[in-house]
Amino acid sequence: MINVTQVDVQNRGQVNRFIQFHYDLYKTCPQWVPPFYSDIRMMMNPNKHPFYEHSDADFFLAERNGEVVGRIAALENKPFNKYHQAKEAVFYLFDTINDAEVAGALFNRAFDWAKKRGLTKIIGPKGFSPFDGYGIQVRGHDHRQMMIMMNYNYPYYQDLVEGLGFAKEVDFVSTYMHRDSFKLPEKVHEISRRVKERGAFRVQNFTSKKQLREWAIPIGRAYNDTFVNNWEYYPLSDREIDFTLNNLMSVAVPELIKIIMYKEKIVGFLLGFPDISAALQRHGGRITPWGIVDMLRELKKTDWISLNGAGVLPEFQGRGGNALLYTEMAATITGSQFVHAELTQVAETTKQMRADLNNVGSDAYKNHRVYHKDI
Numbered sequence: 001m002i003n004v005t006q007v008d009v010q011n012r013g014q015v016n017r018f019i020q021f022h023y024d025l026y027k028t029c030p031q032w033v034p035p036f037y038s039d040i041r042m043m044m045n046p047n048k049h050p051f052y053e054h055s056d057a058d059f060f061l062a063e064r065n066g067e068v069v070g071r072i073a074a075l076e077n078k079p080f081n082k083y084h085q086a087k088e089a090v091f092y093l094f095d096t097i098n099d100a101e102v103a104g105a106l107f108n109r110a111f112d113w114a115k116k117r118g119l120t121k122i123i124g125p126k127g128f129s130p131f132d133g134y135g136i137q138v139r140g141h142d143h144r145q146m147m148i149m150m151n152y153n154y155p156y157y158q159d160l161v162e163g164l165g166f167a168k169e170v171d172f173v174s175t176y177m178h179r180d181s182f183k184l185p186e187k188v189h190e191i192s193r194r195v196k197e198r199g200a201f202r203v204q205n206f207t208s209k210k211q212l213r214e215w216a217i218p219i220g221r222a223y224n225d226t227f228v229n230n231w232e233y234y235p236l237s238d239r240e241i242d243f244t245l246n247n248l249m250s251v252a253v254p255e256l257i258k259i260i261m262y263k264e265k266i267v268g269f270l271l272g273f274p275d276i277s278a279a280l281q282r283h284g285g286r287i288t289p290w291g292i293v294d295m296l297r298e299l300k301k302t303d304w305i306s307l308n309g310a311g312v313l314p315e316f317q318g319r320g321g322n323a324l325l326y327t328e329m330a331a332t333i334t335g336s337q338f339v340h341a342e343l344t345q346v347a348e349t350t351k352q353m354r355a356d357l358n359n360v361g362s363d364a365y366k367n368h369r370v371y372h373k374d375i
Contacts, residue, residue, distance in 0.1 A: 034280060072109070
């Protein structure tokens with residue numbers, strides 16, 4: 001018999017059991033990159049995570065004969081629902097053994113949770129912030145997860161959720177680019193040169209984290225505005241922007257952050273992050289002094305980069321902004337230590353960017369699918 005109970009987030013032992021199950025389930029999986037224990041604890045702490053300033057979440061554990069066999073989080077993102085005039089619940093942190101009964105018991109509890117709040121649809125996986133990663137991975141399981149900027153799951157998850165009647169909402173595709181095969185058409189270089197000469201567009205570069213921090217809030221607001229037409233958009237609060245950017249600063253290399261300006265307005269950006277997955281795997285989600293040193297070393301020696309966050313405000317895409325973005329991408333990929341690049345989780349709804357990526361020699365190699373179900 002499956003017993004599903006709600007986690008008391010004030011009880012450290014219960015919180016630890018919820019978190020630890022994920023590590024136990026994937027401890028022998030070479031493609032999995034463990035999240036930081038502290039990050040998951042933060043998600044479960046209503047007193048610290050900015051999500052709880054406007055929204056709600058609860059966490060559930062499934063047990064059989066006293067052994068944890070699955071988990072799930074149920075969320076109500078109220079600003080998202082208000083902006084989209086929706087009545088959607090969200091699921092996240094869904095992990096289970098390969099057992100349809102366990103998956104069904106977890107989701108039935110999430111369905112009940114949502115119905116009590118007057119919600120009529122459940123969607124996910126979708127997390128607490130824009131960089132938590134979207135979807136259940138349905139393609140590319142043989143490739144290593146890109147740090148903790150996306151989710152990784154066993155292939156059987158797709159069968160479990162689809163067996164419960166979930167259908168596709170939207171796909172997030174990650175594309176691979178090799179330095180030697182990245183081909184930017186000469187026309188794009190020429191457009192980029194011309195718009196720079198005219199003087200209205202320019203690229204803001206950074207040389208220190210101090211300088212980058214001074215721009216953090218404007219960058220975050222521009223990031224939010226750039227994706228206003230995207231499926232996942234909702235208006236982030238200043239504290240949510242600050243929280244997200246502070247987390248990203250820990251792995252940010254200033255020289256890999258590029259901002260596209262039109263006069264004095266931020267209209268686009270390219271956020272590059274050296275892939276420190278190997279170091280994260282070595283330290284198993286723990287933050288220790290030696291682990292921090294190891295991660296800093298990995299920043300300098302890795303030959304992989306994640307481009308997680310690339311975009312131009314819609315009204316500037318046809319005026320030269322996109323050309324500048326892609327020339328900066330080319331410079332990042334071809335003029336640095338990196339041999340391999342991943343453009344991480346591009347929504348299929350960003351049709352122009354998807355088309356552009358096909359034209360410059362990138363190959364879709366991972367796919368994460370967000371699902372929905374009426375309840």
